Amino acid sequence: MKQTYYPQEIEKKWMKYWDDNKVFKTENNSDKPKYYALSMFPYPSGKLHMGHVRNYTITDVIARFKKANGFNVLHPIGWDSFGLPAENAAMKHNADPEKWTDENISYMTQQLKMLGLSYDWDREVTTCKPDYYKWTQWIFLQLYKKGLVYKKEAAVNWCPDCGTVLANEQVIDGKCWRCDSEVEKKYLSQWFVKITEYADELLKDLDLLTGWGDNVKTMQSNWIGKSHGAIFRFPVIDAPSGEKMEVPVYTTRPDTVHGITYLVVAPEYKDIEKLTTAENKQAVEEYRANARKMSEIERLSTDRTKTGVPLGTHCKNPFTGETFPLWTADYALVEYGTGAVMAVPTHDTRDFDFAKKYSLPMKVVIQNPQNPSNCETEAYTEEGVLINSNEFNGMKNTEAKKAITQKAVDEGFGEFKTQYRLRDWLISRQRYWGAPIPVVYCDKCGIQPVPEDQLPVLLPKDVDFSVVGKSPITTSPTFKDTVCPVCGGHATREMDTMDTFICSSWYYLRYADANNDKECFNKDIVNKWLPVDQYVGGIEHAILHLLYSRFFTKALRDCGLLDFDEPFKNLLTQGMVLKDGSKMSKSKGNTVDPDEIFENYGADTARLFILSDSPPARDFDWSDAGVEGCYKFLNRVWRLVATNAENINLNYQLSSQLAKDNDDLVRAVHMSIKGITNDITNEFQFNTVISKYRELVNAIYDWQNLKMRSCGAACGSKTAGNEHSTAAVVTEAGAQGTEQSLIAQADNSYLTDEDKNVLSFAIISMLKLMSPVAVYLTEEAWHELGGEGSIHDQPWCKWDENLAKSSSITLVVQINGKVKDKIEVDAEISKEDMEKQALNSEKIKALTDGKTVVKVIVVPGKLVNIVVK
């Protein structure tokens, strides 16, 4: 075995070996229990970044740990390979996005292999390949058949830079999630997926997700935004046309209905023109035009003072008989509720601001009896008792909500209503590089789905990527015209492609049965592998991908394609990789290229470091010194094995009676096995796992130093050369027992047979424990020591509970809760002896002298606390 660690050499060798021999292939059939470990698959942007390295290393270690613990592990990878960057790159260089994507995939595949990830590459899925998107289209058709996909004209989010519409979830602070440009409103006819039909189940089932962090669940719950309230319909008394009209409103505060002093409709409200008088028409039109012009950001800003104009018409409040004016104001949103708001300025801060500005009347209807408020300076939004509310006076407002709504129900002008903030998912994209939406528009028969036997609808190749302002797909001379599957007449194809989040909403199902060309996946196989036991990925998908995937699972379940309710049992959202306190990004120029780390230190160092300093869920601060430290540690591990290779026997025998120092080392190993196993099992605390690796390695070195020292004393000084050409001498000063002196003892003649057995046990255990992280080093060492097969097929180490603790403990003696003395005692000491020893300590005697011992608390195996007065 070479005395020096050359990671580049051994890593290249094993990478090729594992790849050629498909070492990590997973069979669907096995007697072992299944375990599905999944990383969020990457977009093939060109190169891996450190976020990927962190994500995939975490999942890989989990997969390897589970495999060693007897599970049949599914650990797949693939490519979320449709999307804008490919198309933009193609436009820039007038090339084919497929070629760009393929090149990126092949480069990144090499990087993933280099990183030593234990993927079953036979299950690789690539969403932009026809053998995958055929099934994406097929699933679209199933949802269409079920009525979960529909087309409608709506105000949609338009990103001018990307030249396409976006889903609500893809608009962050009024900006496009991908390119950060300001989103505009457009009225377009678009395809939607009815995610709202599952709003309630998506919310309710969050409770089933005990393996998810509360932060993600809260975000989803807020996004779904369920609220309970009522719909009231207010008759219009003076509609200009003389028509009998009513304005329905949704409110969560039916208890305040007697306090309405005006009503607001959104500028885009559908009946607004019919509700505007001739005198007010011009002002209303101007206001609406202005609202249209305004950007989303401007409009949604809560800092902006509210504006609005009266329509000139009025409604009657059926509860009071009072009439109140109608206004339009842009603080009412057309997409939410009914697009109209009943305004109660006394009990709603927004209505209050608006009423103040336009001097609208106010009427107090809820009061805290202990501390009544006239609502002159601010709205009272807390609980209280009703006043000025006819027969409801004196009722608690929480009860009045129900009673008042019930009255509206009984009298026919209202109902109970549950409302969601969640909107349907807009999935049309006016772009080329996505899965074509499989429908045609027949001149006679209208919208017709493409028959399943005609799938996939392939992306045309004869397109011009240099066009500006429209989708390249529209330039294809062959794509557009087709025949109607119903009447055989002329039809045109849908030119829009699907949101790539559709593709990524079912890829984790495809992995279970990735090469099936008869169906999207076999139901039994998917039921066997799913749900995913551990999903690992970035928090940025807390809503987008994770909500869509949950929806897909439920929808596909209802299509009869699978039998479970939730796709991801446990979710680990890993923190960001930072450099100098901020997120690594090209624009900040603080990125670290994984290739450079592989080249300079090797993949094992990269893996070790990315796990070492922070727990997975927290942000990770990259430091070059930290990498260096990990590299040094692996060198230290290597030297430990290399210098002892001669003395390590894979078939070591441990006797039950060992010399004290040997017993201590054996115990240290058992403690490491226990600690490391527990740390991985509990929340994947890899940072402490790595601390424990270091502790174990330190313990083995310390043991060796001890052996050396006793030998140095017994057999005198020795010198010897070695590969480092550092000939060292064991001198009295060197009673420090330096590592050189150990290396110098190349013949290791100072070790007894018992020593060698203990050392073998320690080093073999160390290698097995480290094998999920330092995958290459441990494999190489395993073989150098004569190990058969792969160390990655070895079962996980077991510990003996009796040996997983040290033979002595430090008894802590406190007086009134403060540590005053520490005594080394036997680990098996009785409670009585603990107390006796503590009270007999000279220090304690001195300190308690002349005081009264009130109480003595003994915590077995830990401490004694003496309470004195």
Add this chain to the structure above:
RNA sequence: GCUCCAGUGGCGGAAUCGGUAGACGCGUUGGACUUAAAAUCCAAUCGGGCGUAUAACCCGGUGCCAGUUCAAGUCUGGCCUGGAGCACCA
């Protein structure tokens, strides 16, 4: 404004049940080895008492203020600070 998370040395972070605060590492300092360096190894490293050193000892200390307890980084209540998410959703 609402929701969630976090606050521990110079830094990253440890600390199953409330039971020795600061594991492990980085950095720094000193030392061994070397002609010298690199590498490696050994030691020290929360603050104060304590500006000669060494050893020993004492006191304080986990964002702040209270509380529970023999005992609080850990539990309870109230604040402060930072981060993330949502945000005119009626």
